[in-house]
Amino acid sequence: MSLLEALVATVILAVLLGGVFAFLVSARDHFESVTIESDLRDRSRIVMDFICTELRQASAATIEINDSPTTLAGSKIAFKKAIGYAGGALQVGPVNAFTWVLAPEETLVGVDDDADGVLDEGYIRYSDGIGDRDLNDNCSSLLEGEVEDTVDNNGNGAADERGLFFQRKTNVANSIVAEVIVRLTLIKRDRFRRVIYETSSEAAVTFRNP
Numbered sequence: 001m002s003l004l005e006a007l008v009a010t011v012i013l014a015v016l017l018g019g020v021f022a023f024l025v026s027a028r029d030h031f032e033s034v035t036i037e038s039d040l041r042d043r044s045r046i047v048m049d050f051i052c053t054e055l056r057q058a059s060a061a062t063i064e065i066n067d068s069p070t071t072l073a074g075s076k077i078a079f080k081k082a083i084g085y086a087g088g089a090l091q092v093g094p095v096n097a098f099t100w101v102l103a104p105e106e107t108l109v110g111v112d113d114d115a116d117g118v119l120d121e122g123y124i125r126y127s128d129g130i131g132d133r134d135l136n137d138n139c140s141s142l143l144e145g146e147v148e149d150t151v152d153n154n155g156n157g158a159a160d161e162r163g164l165f166f167q168r169k170t171n172v173a174n175s176i177v178a179e180v181i182v183r184l185t186l187i188k189r190d191r192f193r194r195v196i197y198e199t200s201s202e203a204a205v206t207f208r209n210p
């Protein structure tokens with residue numbers, strides 16, 4: 001074999017190996033992204049189920065959105081659970097709440113403080129009347145489809161709503177009815193923090209206790 005033939009053979013081998021390597025990297029990235037997406041969907045389902053299960057036990061009369069019994073929509077819902085009847089009157093427990101909270105590393109609003117490519121990410125705080133428990137998920141600053149521009153980009157009736165968002169319903173007479181819509185957008189980054197994955201869900205909860 002001449003030197004030239006050896007050189008050509010080496011180049012061909014290098015090209016082939018390069019192709020195999022690129023294929024393996026892309027297969028690994030694809031596997032990782034599929035895994036992250038399915039983890040995120042599972043987690044979203046668990047969080048949504050938890051919120052709805054807790055809310056279903058609420059006494060409808062105790063519901064407050066953003067600390068007001070008449071506010072129709074917001075990123076905080078407070079409620080008291082119905083715990084039984086005594087002397088014909090419904091008894092309720094302490095105040096429980098779900099609240100969207102800005103992540104501790106995101107101190108300035110409008111600035112990506114931790115430079116991870118996600119602006120003002122938050123999480124969900126659950127207060128059970130005894131203490132606060134932080135659900136360990138990144139909850140998006142804005143619900144899917146929204147951009148910060150005071151316009152309702154995703155057409156759900158609210159502008160620039162948070163990734164955790166509660167909406168009460170009213171009847172034709174404009175009275176609040178015993179139902180709330182829960183909307184949730186969770187986000188997750190890949191390990192290089194290059195790609196942000198996002199998943200959204202919504203559910204309606206009807207309050208059976210007065």
Ligand SMILES: [Ca+2]
Nearest residue numbers: 106108111113
């Ligand atoms: Ca920030």
Ligand SMILES: [Ca+2]
Nearest residue numbers: 112114116118
């Ligand atoms: Ca950030």
Ligand SMILES: [Ca+2]
Nearest residue numbers: 152154156158
């Ligand atoms: Ca909206």
Ligand SMILES: [Ca+2]
Nearest residue numbers: 147149151160
């Ligand atoms: Ca908007």
